Amino acid sequence: MAALAGVSTGTVSKALNGRGSLHPDTRRRVQQAAEQLGFVANAAARSLHTGRTYTVGMITTDTIGRFSIPLLIGAEDALGAGRMSVFLCDARDDVIREQYYLRTLLSRNVDGIIVTGRRTQARAPIGAGLPVPVVYAFISSTDPDDCSVVPDEADGARRAVQHLLAAGRRRIAHITGPEHHHSATVRARAATETLAAEGLSLAAPVLYGEWSEAWGRQAADMLLSTATGVDAVFCGSDQIARGVAEALRDAGRDIPRDVALVGFDNWDVMVDASRPPLTSIDMDLEGIGRSAAELLLAAINGDPVHGPQMRPCRLIPRASTAMG
Amino acid sequence: MAALAGVSTGTVSKALNGRGSLHPDTRRRVQQAAEQLGFVANAAARSLHTGRTYTVGMITTDTIGRFSIPLLIGAEDALGAGRMSVFLCDARDDVIREQYYLRTLLSRNVDGIIVTGRRTQARAPIGAGLPVPVVYAFISSTDPDDCSVVPDEADGARRAVQHLLAAGRRRIAHITGPEHHHSATVRARAATETLAAEGLSLAAPVLYGEWSEAWGRQAADMLLSTATGVDAVFCGSDQIARGVAEALRDAGRDIPRDVALVGFDNWDVMVDASRPPLTSIDMDLEGIGRSAAELLLAAINGDPVHGPQMRPCRLIPRASTAMG
DNA sequence: AAACTGAAGGAAATCGATTGCCTGCACGCT
DNA sequence: AGCGTGCAGGCAATCGATTTCCTTCAGTTT
Known part of the structure; x- marks a missing residue:
């Protein structure tokens, strides 16, 4: 040469x-x-001299990839501009694996680490006194000093309920996932409080169950047989909402005329295939990934940001709540 | 130290x-x-001396991750044992992006590259005369000398049809994706040929459309109104199969008593939520990822394998074809 | 013409780990 | 006592790019 x-x-x-x-x-x-x-x-030779590798690690516990892929795409967007590459590590909900990957990433001298997961619940920090900055994306760390970028799920639930109220609905039910699941309780509480602020309350106690269509169908059947006059259901996930839609359809109820429906996640596979297509709350996972990467870059450059950063949700209206 | x-x-x-x-x-x-x-x-210093980085790149064009995540998991399994890490690059169906990532990976001196995508159709080689081995996973390269690990989709279609035949079905229809899509035509041809080998033919011409539930519903309605006595439908994807299931259900047909149903992909989200749960063909993406990684490791160690490697599919029986 | 200035580019140290080579020392043998 | 044998571990070259320092030379100034 x-x-x-x-x-x-x-x-x-x-x-x-x-x-x-x-x-x-x-x-x-x-x-x-x-x-x-x-x-x-040769990147190795260069990094040896500069002390930087222009590489970040991303540790996820979300095997399925439904949440981590959009996060990764967002992060890649922000990092690609800085010519950085991403090591993706799937810890598969296994602490041993996670620690193994952490050591691997450190031995590769990554400039920083992004930690993500399938649930928004706060988790124990991945390590203490690490030599590189860490940003938590989607999930947060229990250490309030750690930087986390999380969706404001309460904001999402609020938007869902306000959308239904704006459509003239007053008897709103809420069907969601397991009670021990952080997202389920946060969304349920926010929904209840939003109604309370208007002097209303849920048309039925919150129905906690699973994050599945089967549970959505089952819960809808329960609602139909016990609660009267329900004119809207806010669901904790799109899968549940789709199950509800099917059960209502089977029972001869028209959506949205008789009952309006709002889901959560804005998962294209569900919202588009449902009959009718579902209005849903979008947590903007790509945006969260991008933010996390930007905050990580800032930390790498010596401007760390501490504490959790909440990002608002968006409501995507579709036929299941069509007004008129 | x-x-x-x-x-x-x-x-x-x-x-x-x-x-x-x-x-x-x-x-x-x-x-x-x-x-x-x-x-x-320090991995950089070590690799400088040994000439190896214990790192491989994975370039995918599958933005959604439905196919590439299982592939990645399989590859990680095989590579993790060799203490290798994976750079995941999402080229997003963009040739410019792909070439950019290729250069990035080369400058990082990866030991090898795995190329994957969303479709099984053969694609142009990612580059010629590359200094590192490349293995194509799920997709294949148009260069017959390149190493590719692909699912034997014809085998999958054959298993589906034979399963239906074993269940005593004789009037079998096939609903699938777009005719210009490689997977759709391969599966359709194999289905036709399998029937022909038994002296039978499809109960209706192949219905080509989209890979969506909506198309599944629409095609099922067409079948109901034009073809008579159809007692089984083999679908080109689980989404189509689920749409078919819904349409049949709406029309009062019992699955599997009146019509048996087989899907393709064995995508948990679809097969479990469908009513009834769907029998489906599993391409064993994780296995393909693992194989690809193993072949890449072999190539890195100087034992390259050339040409396409076909991997058989599995049929996963569920209620939609339950016998008896 | 001597001295000065500054641009152009080469020589060599540096980053951190690996590894071949070599030295020093203890022990054993004759 | 003298010499050989072999283990333990230090020294220094090496990988490839970066960067500091320094040399060289052309052009300018007095």
Whole structure:
């Protein structure tokens, strides 16, 4: 490489990185030679000298990828501009695996780490006194000093309920996931409080169950047989909402005329295939991934941000709550 | 580090890597010191010397992750044992992005590259004369010399049809995705040929459409109004199958008594939530990922395998074809 | 013409771990 | 006592790029 351009390796480095003072002709000659040979600097050698690897690790516990893929895409967007690459590690809900990956990432001298998961519930910090900055995305850390980027699920639930209220609904039910699941309780509480602020309350006690369509169908049947006059259901997930939609359909209720329906997650597979398509709350996972990556970059550059960062949700209206 | 154990850096290296001849006590002392300091060797420095990075790149065009996540998990399984890490790059169906990622991976001196995508159709090789081995997973390369690990979709279709035949069905229809989609035509042809081998033919011409539930519903309605006596439908995807299930249900047909149903992909979200749960063909994506990684490792170690490797499918029976 | 200035680019140290080579020392043999 | 044998561990070269320092030389100034 250096030989082809007839200069020393030091000069090559200066030419390609725009350092030092070189004759424009020399610079051009080196660049041409590099082009011709398809020369790309060895990242290992470079990082050895600079102390940076332009690499970040992403540790996820979400095997399915439904949440972590959008987060990854968002993060890649923000990092790609800084020419950084991402090591994706799937810890599969296993603490041993997680610690193994953590050590691996540290031995690779990543510049920073993003930790994500399937649930929004706060988790124990991945490690203490780590030599690199860590940002939690989607999930948060129990250490209030750690930087976390999380969706404001209460905000999402509020938007859902207010949307239903704006559509003139007053007898609203809530069907959601397991009571021990953080997201379920946060969303349920926010829904209850939003109604309370209007002097209303839920048309039935919150129905806690599973994050499945089967539970949505079952819960809807229970609602139909016990609660009267329910004119809207806010569901803790799109899967539950779709199950509810099917049960209501089977029972001959029209959506949205008789009962309006709002889901949560805005998962395309569910909202589009449901009959009718579902109005849903979008947590903007890509945006969360992007924010997390930006905060990580800031921390790497010496401007760390501490504490949890809440990001608002969006309501995506579809036929299941169509007004008119 | 070296100071704490009172030895030279060379000795530390030998102690931790089990090389050279050292006194057992010294070795132990060094290991303890390393433990105490949480010392892990700098991967960049090591790779500079050995020429290997113990890193592979995975370039995918499957933004959604439904196919690439299982592939990644399988690959991680096979690579993790060799202590290798994976750079995941999402090219998002963009050639420019793909080439950019390719260069990035090369500059990071990955030991090898796995290329995956959303469709099984053969694609142009990602690059010619690359300095590292490349294995295609799920998709294949148009260069017959490239190593590809792909699902044997024809085998899957055959199993589906034979399963229906074994259940005593004789008037079998096939609803699938777009005709220009490789998977759709391969599966349709294999289904037709399997029937032909038994002296039978499809109960209706292949219905090509989209990979969506909506198309499944629509096609099922068409079948109901035009074809008579259809007692089974083999669908090109689980989404289509679920749409068919809903339409049949709406029309009062019992599954599997009146019509048996087989899907393709064995996508848990669809097969479990469908009423009844769907019998489906599993392409064993994790296995494909694992195989691809193993073949890549072999190539890295100097034993390259050329040409496409077909992997058989599995039929997962569920209620939609329950016999009896 | 001598001295000065500054641009251009080469020489060599550096990053951290690995490894071949070599030395020093203890022990055993004659 | 003298010499050989072999283990333990230090020294220094090496990987490839970056960067500091320094040399060289052309052009300018007095």
